[in-house]
Amino acid sequence: MARINDVGGMQGFPPVAQEVDEPPFHADWEAHVFALNRALIGRGVYNLDEFRDAIERLPPQEYLASSYYEKWFRAITTLLAEKGVLTEEEMAGG
């Protein structure tokens, strides 16, 4: 079951698009996702390998359609639910 993240050599992707003078984060929420992930891994809620694994387990269509930090956010919520830290309902509470 080779995963969707394993794209080395895969054909059909478009030319590489560069953004001039790109900032590290394109929105505040991205910076927050970054920091949340660091904090949760630092606390041992999950480890880096589990985090990568959770990103890789995103459904292929979702993986390809999501921006970089969206993938991170999905992986974090997946892990928090799987580890019993928070429930889906709580996280959807909004």
Add this chain to the structure above:
Amino acid sequence: MSGDHIGPAATLAAQVRHLEGLLEQRGLVDATELDRALEAFLSGSSPANGARLVARAWLDEEFRSRLLADATVALPELGLSMGGGLQEQRLKVVENTEDSHNVIVCTLCSCYPIALLGPSPTWYKSEAYRSRVVRDPRGVLREFGFVLGPAAAINVWDSSAESRYMVLPRRPAGSEDADEQSLAARVTRNGLIGVAPV
């Protein structure tokens, strides 16, 4: 660029805020911790660090040898380190020559020497780059406006484990009289990744 959030992005921002609130309530994160994580990531990590290593290597033959032999150990000579990340990483510096050119990728995710190059650009993390550079590196370099001569062989490095890679570009012609600072100023992030000559 925070500003107009419409559609899915607005929902995502709200979801992130909501999650952060829940985690703070549970005592799993606190605001200070989050600020510190961001600070560590953003400050001190910059391609200027990699550029300094390159400039020193261009000027000091023995430093260059040490850097190529064991980059992790050579870093502290310039007050640099690979620390600050989640895991202690090794650094491997690979040298461009007349006959061989190097380019770095992480096909599986986005591994990148953040301490020396700063946060990675979106294109480096894209499926387009990750899929194509291992298969057609010369074509990808052309997309960056870099036409590599046919005599130079290309080595692609896929950072699939704990080593992080940085390219030591060739010293530009006509830079013989430049001092270390102006040499460093000529080194770009794209050159350190290998998608530009310097």
Add this chain to the structure above:
Amino acid sequence: MAERFGPGDRVQASRTDPPYHTRLPRYARGAIGTVMERQGRYPLPDRSARSLPAEPEPVYAVRFTARELFGAGDHTVTVDLWESYLRPAALEGNR
């Protein structure tokens, strides 16, 4: 655990397509390459991603030709591979 491989050794990457997280890219599966250098010792991520105990094991930078990987191309691709992903390559004459 002593290192099984050293620089210059010819190795073959596993053909396994595991149902879990791994750091052997699919494009290198089954490919034969040359060990360039050792890259330290780390726990196998295939195990730590599943919360299984993992002792550090050697990691190697292994160089493959584009021809070996994709059937075309004149470049090389060097991948950092855990020892568990590798076995000695069969003698060249047998391929």
